[in-house]
Amino acid sequence: MKKANRLLQESSPYLLQHAYNPVDWYPWGEEALTKARTENKPILVSIGYAACHWCHVMEHQSFEQENIAEVMNENFVCIKVDREERPDVDQIYMDAIHAMGIQGGWPLNVFLNTEAKPFYGGTYFPPQQWVKILQNIAEAYRDHRTELDSSAEQFAEHLNLSDLHKYGLQQSESDFTAEDFEQLYSNFSARFDKVRGGMGQAPKFPMPVNYAFLLRYYQYSKNQAALDQAVLTLQEMAYGGIYDQAGGGFARYSVDADWLVPHFEKMLYDNGQLISLYAEAYAVTKNPLFKEVVYETIGFVQRELMSPEGGFYSSLDADSEGEEGKFYVFRQEELPAILGAEEPLFSKYYNVTGEGNWEHGINILHRKTSDAEFAQDNNLTIDELKSKVTAWKSTIMAVREKRVRPGLDDKILLSWNALMLKGLADAYKVFGEPQFLDLALTNAQFLLQNLRQGEALFHNYKNGKATINGFLEDYALLIQALIALYQITFEERWLNEAKKLTDYVIRNFYDDQEQLFFFTDQTGEKLIARKKEIMDNVVPASNSVMAVNLHFLSLIFDQPRYLEISDAMLAQVKPLVVKEPSHLANWASLYALKLKPTAEIAIVGPEAKNIQQELTQQYISNAVLVGTTSESDLPLLQDREPINGKTTIFVCYNKACQLPVHTVAEALEQLNQI
Structure with a gap:
């Protein structure tokens, strides 16, 4: 029977995955650092996360092997870190790797002296190379300690350089000009993939902040090309394999430039932000595809990532049964038994072929055209097609329910939950769906009840405990x-x-x-x-x-x-x-x-909530919205009352107000005039 190491006492699923390794792992903490100083041994810090494919590979090839563990245990104090629990530790040693001229990534393996200062590192190493590195570093630490300590000191000095200095920035006065902003957009647009959306070539990450910026730039400038690029990207992602066509939700990135082949892990932080982005894009375009994505993605998160207490878990693994994506993909020959006479149309809609659209005869469900185009090409009404698609998704989900599920990282992180909370708030703002508000309120109450310590916050929560102090x-x-x-x-x-x-x-x-x-x-x-x-x-x-x-x-x-x-x-x-x-x-x-001045919109009166819902279905990014049905101490609501007993909207800029109005149409007209 395998013997457990210290990680068995941890709550992180990633650390628990390593709890029965023959490596004498320590969690990050004073115990391990003290042992290194006492025994005068170098430290190996190995950093990863639960949904990381190559972290699993290195564990199986090296950390589970008795002969390799023996070399590690004899020569090093070995520390395992979950980068999602300790982004501060990860950030420092990732910066160190970059300073060494090495491309970063996970797993991240860094060697430190007894003062926790780094002198060498890398990412994934195959087993033979890993053993050779361990032996070489152990020998160098014995025979050339002074040189290694000197190198570690230099890296530590680099890590403590000012961030402004690192990027060649100097403190300056606030000078935000339209000319510089247009140069900014020009530099940004130079990287557009105008055929398949996104930025640059493979691999492609969703990068929600990029396309949220394009929506804001479009509202600022009315530059149609900016909106077109955002819409193209969101459409291509929603059609691609990076989006789970049956169950909703997005994978972490696409390994190709066409959004077809995902790295199948699903992360809460991506999906929370993408809900916000697609909701905002719907407010701008009223594209029904974007609404569908919001509803399905929230459905995925609620179904597969929500805890009974109201928090959201961190991620789903890419692998199941040792194969990446196995939970999600199909061979064409298995579909007739699942879908019967519907299979040919299903396969046409999702681009399934006998040869497979991925590898080894396997198919990733994806789309290439809009529902309107597909319906027309196949002599269907749009309602007939939608009915079929709904039935297909239900059938596929029922089949997937019988499969071995990907691993779940069930720790709850405050920062990622906050992204999901904002996603729910943004979705409710645009669609007015009561369920979205209920989920948001449940989550907000959970976070403030369980991840707060006095005035401060915790970062993590698992099994009724929050243990790590909050980060910025x-x-x-x-x-x-x-x-x-x-x-x-x-x-x-x-x-x-x-x-x-x-x-x-x-x-x-x-x-x-x-x-x-x-x-x-x-x-x-x-x-x-x-x-x-x-x-x-x-x-x-x-x-x-x-x-x-x-x-x-x-x-x-x-x-x-x-x-x-x-x-x-x-x-x-x-x-x-x-x-x-x-x-x-x-x-x-x-x-x-x-x-441009940020609009201050104050709504006062008995219908304040209804006015708010009608107003926020529009895309208004440069505004703050406050309201009350009675009275309030908020500065923007003080001394403001309904006029003639009717709910009243006050639109102000730079502490100067427009005439009070009573309808959303009038308020929007005032916003458009400024």
């Missing part, structure tokens, strides 16, 4: 979600929570010198470097999210200090945003907010 991403994304939740409910408790958290962040994360926020709380664990997150990635940078939050909260609460910080933050990174907008797209969206 947790605060920033939850504040963003709470602002969105207020604007669909007009319940001020959500705004008040957002303000309390904002004030905590300014006290405990803000760097007055660089006018940006650290990723870690000043009260948290002291690592070898205290980093700042600037670049927007598949999840927007916590600094960019915080800067947007401060912009809106400054107006809602009449707090000039918030706006000063927001402006200063954007000013710091502006040259980089203009030059590399595809890596700072959420900052680019903030830039759009700074160029």
Whole structure:
């Protein structure tokens, strides 16, 4: 019988996957670091996550092998880290790998001296190469310790360089011009794939912040090409294999340029953001495909990622039964028994062939045309086709229910839940679906009840426990979600929570010198470097999210200090945003907010909620919305009352108001005139 190691006491599913490895794994913590110092041994930090395919491969090939584990245990203190639980640790050692001139990725394997300073690392290593590296490093650590320590010291110094210095940025005054913004868009559009959507070539990641920026740029400029690129990308993703055609929800990325072959893992953070994006795109275009995607993706998350308590789990693995995508794919020969006489039309609709559209005769369900075109080409009415598609999806889902399911990472992360919470709020804002609001309220209550510690937040939750202090991403994304939740409910408790958290962040994360926020709380664990997150990635940078939050909260609460910080933050990174907008797209969206005054829309009176629902079905990105059926202490609602007893809408810019109106049509006209 296999003997368990220390990871058996952890809650992370990724760490638990390694609990019966013969490697003497430690979780990240003082016990392991003290052991390294006491025994004067180098440290191996191996970082991954539960849905990572190559992490599983390296585990099977190396960490499960007794002979390899023996080399690791004899020469190193071995630490396993779940990057999703400890993004702070991952961020430091990923930066170190980049400083070594190595392409980063996961699994991430980094070698440290006894002071936790890195001197060598890499990603995936095949078993023979891994053993050779272990032996070479153990020998070098014995015989050339001084040189390795010197190298580690240099990498540690690099890790502590100012982020502004790292990117060649200098502190500057707030100067946001239309000319620079147009240059920003020009640089951004140079990378468009105008045939299949997205940016550049394979692999393609959804990158929701990129296309959210295009929607905002379109609203700012009315540049049709920007909207066309966003619509093309969203349509191609929804047609592709990256989207689960039967069950809804998106995989993490497409390995090809056509969105056909996904890396089949499904992540909560992608799906939460894509719900927001498709809902916003529907508000702009009224494209029924986008509505379908929102409803189906929320259905997937509720069905497969929601905990009984109201939190959302982190991810589904790419693999089942040891094969990537096996849960989702079909061979054509198995379909007649499943679909009967419907199989030929089904196969035509989803582009299934006898040879397979992927590999080894396997098919990934995907589409190539709109329902309207397919119906016309096959002599069907659109209603007949929709009825068939609904039945097909139900049949396929029933077959999948009998298959071995992909592994579930059932830890609950605050930051990712906040993205999903905002997705639900945005979907309710556009579609008015009561179920979306119910899910949002359930999740918000769960998060504030279980992942809060006094004024502060936790990052994780599992088995009734929250154990890791919150990072900037947790605060920033939850504040963003709470602002969105207020604007669909007009319940001020959500705004008040957002303000309390904002004030905590300014006290405990803000760097007055660089006018940006650290990723870690000043009260948290002291690592070898205290980093700042600037670049927007598949999840927007916590600094960019915080800067947007401060912009809106400054107006809602009449707090000039918030706006000063927001402006200063954007000013710091502006040259980089203009030059590399595809890596700072959420900052680019903030830039759009700074160029025109943000509308302050106040709704007062008994029909405030109904007016809000009618108004928010439109796409209005540069606005804050407040409302009350009675009275409120919010600055934007003070001294405002219904006129002649009728619910009244006040549209203001820069503390100057238009004439009060009573209908959404009149308010929209005022918004369009400014």
